[in-house]
Amino acid sequence: MSKDGVAFCLGSTDLNSSTTAATTFLEKMTTVNEIQNKSGIFSFDLLWSEIQTLKPNLVGPFADARLERNPAAKNAGKFMTLAEFLDFAKASNITGILIGIEHATYLIARSLDVVDAVSKALVKSGYDKETCKQRVLIQSEDAPVLAAFKTFPKFQRVLTIEFDISDASKPSVDEILEFANAVKLRRSSAARVNGFFLEGFTNSLVDRLHAGNLHVYVGVLKNEFMNLAFDYWADPLVEIATDTLSVGADGIVTEFPATAASYFRSPCSNYERKDLPFTINPAEPGGLLQLADRNSVPPAPPPAPVLEPQ
Template sequence: MAERLRFDVVESVISALNYAGYDNTSLQVMIQSPNSSVLEMFKQLTQYKLVYKIDYTIRDADPSSVSDIKTFAHAVALSQDSIYPELNLYITGETGLIPKFHAAGLDVYVYLFQNEFLSQPWDFLSDATVMINTYSVGAGVDGIITDFPGTGRRYKRNTCRNLSETPNYMLPIQGGLLVSLMYPGVMPPAMAPMPVLSNSNVTEPPLPTPTTVAPSQHGGMAPSLQPSGCQCVALAYIQLVFICGFYLLL
C-alpha cells in the first residue's frame, strides 16, 4: 500500500486516534498487529501500548525471539491452542509458554473467546465461564480477547473468585486430563508438532515509506487516492478491530 498506493496506514490510524481524542485520555489504548515492522513504527510515533499478535499456533518460543519482541511490543497475543493445544476438541496438554513471556516483562493475551459451545474443547464442559477461568487462574494470562464482553464482565464480577477456599466449580481444568481418561481405541490420532517461534519469524525489514506514483503511459502522473478515501479506510479498519474482539483485562 505504501509503495503502490502512496497510502501510509500507520499515519492514518494515528491521525484517526488523535482526532477521536485517544492521544489525550486516561483510557488504556492498545494497538495490535502481526507485523513487527508496523509496531516498530508505532513505537517511534506514539505512546500507546503495543501488542504483537502471533497469528499462528506455536508450541514454544526461542529466547532470542522473545527478546526481539520485547524491543517493539509491550505484550503478545497468543491463540488458545498455543497455551492449551487441542485435537478434535480435546485438550492434549499445556505448552508452558506464558512464564517465558512473563519473564521477559511481556503481558500475554489470548484470542478468540466465544460463547458457542462448538468453539470450545469438551474439557470446558461447554461453559464459557469455565474456559475463561482456566486460562485466567490455570494458565495465568493477563487478559482475553473475546466477541462476548458481557460474559467476561460477568466472570470478573463473580465473587467466588475471591473466596479463601475456592469451590470446585471455580477450579481450573487440568489440560489433558479428559484425554487421559479415554479408552485408547477411541482416542484421536496424534497431532503434528506445532512450530517453535524463532527470531526469523519475528524480524521484518522496515516499513517502506510512501513513494510517488510513476508517470502513466500517456504522460503525466497516474491518478492518486483521494484523501477522503484514505480516511474512510483507516476509520473502517479501526472499527473492524473493535468489532472483531474486545480486550478484557483479568
C-alpha cells in the same frame, strides 16, 4: 479503509461475508492474493458513501453447521468510522480499547496509510494524553506497524502470532521487544487440545514471554459450544478461567466481551477466596482423556515449532 481514505471498524477488509455488499456491488468482486486466496469485495474498492448504503451481516464461525448468531439481529446496526468509535468508547465506562491493523503494506501501496489514519484519530480524540484513563492496545502481526506506534508510550503494542508455537527462544523474545511489549497467542498455543480433549498447557511459553517483560493475551475466544474442548463443559467461562488461572495469560481477546466482563466482575472468579461457596474452576488437562475410549482420540499431532527470530 475505504477507497477515499476513511478508516472504519470491521473485522475484515473483505465486505462480502460481513455485509450485504454482494447484493449491490457484485461487479466489484476480485481476488487480492496479498490478502486472501479467495475472491471478495474489498473496502478499498468502495467509497465511504457506497459502504454506508450497505447493512451489516452477522455471520458466526459455524454457520455451515446452522449454528447462527442472533438471527433476529442479523442485519441490525450500522458501520462506525474510527473517529465515531473512539468517541463512543470514550463516553462509556470501559477500561480500554483494542485496534487491530491488518494489511498495512498493501494499503500503503494503494496510497491508503492506515497507520497514519489511526494515529491521527487517536491523537484527535485525546487517547495519547496521560490524562486519558482508558488503555489503548494496538494489535498487528506486522512489526513495522507496531514500531510506528513507539512514539506513543501510553499505547500497548501487541504482536499477533498467527501460527501455533510451543515455546519461544530468548533471541525471538528480544526481537519482539524491539517493536512490541505484548503478544497475542492462538488458543491452541496456550492450551493443547486434541480431538476436543484438553491435553495440557504451554506454561513454559507463557513464563518465558513474561520473563522477557511481555504481556500475554490469548484469543480469539468464542462462546459457541462447537468451539470448546469437552473439558470446558460447553461453558465459555471455564475456558476464560483456564486461560487466566492455569495458562497465566494477562488477558483474553474474545468475540463475546459481555461474557468476559461477567466473569471478571464476578466474585466467583476469585479462585483464591476460600470463603466462597462456589468458584469457577479451570479445567484439568487430561481429566476426561483418562475416561475416554482410546479409539475416540486421534493420534497426537507433532509438536508445534519453537518461535525463532525472523
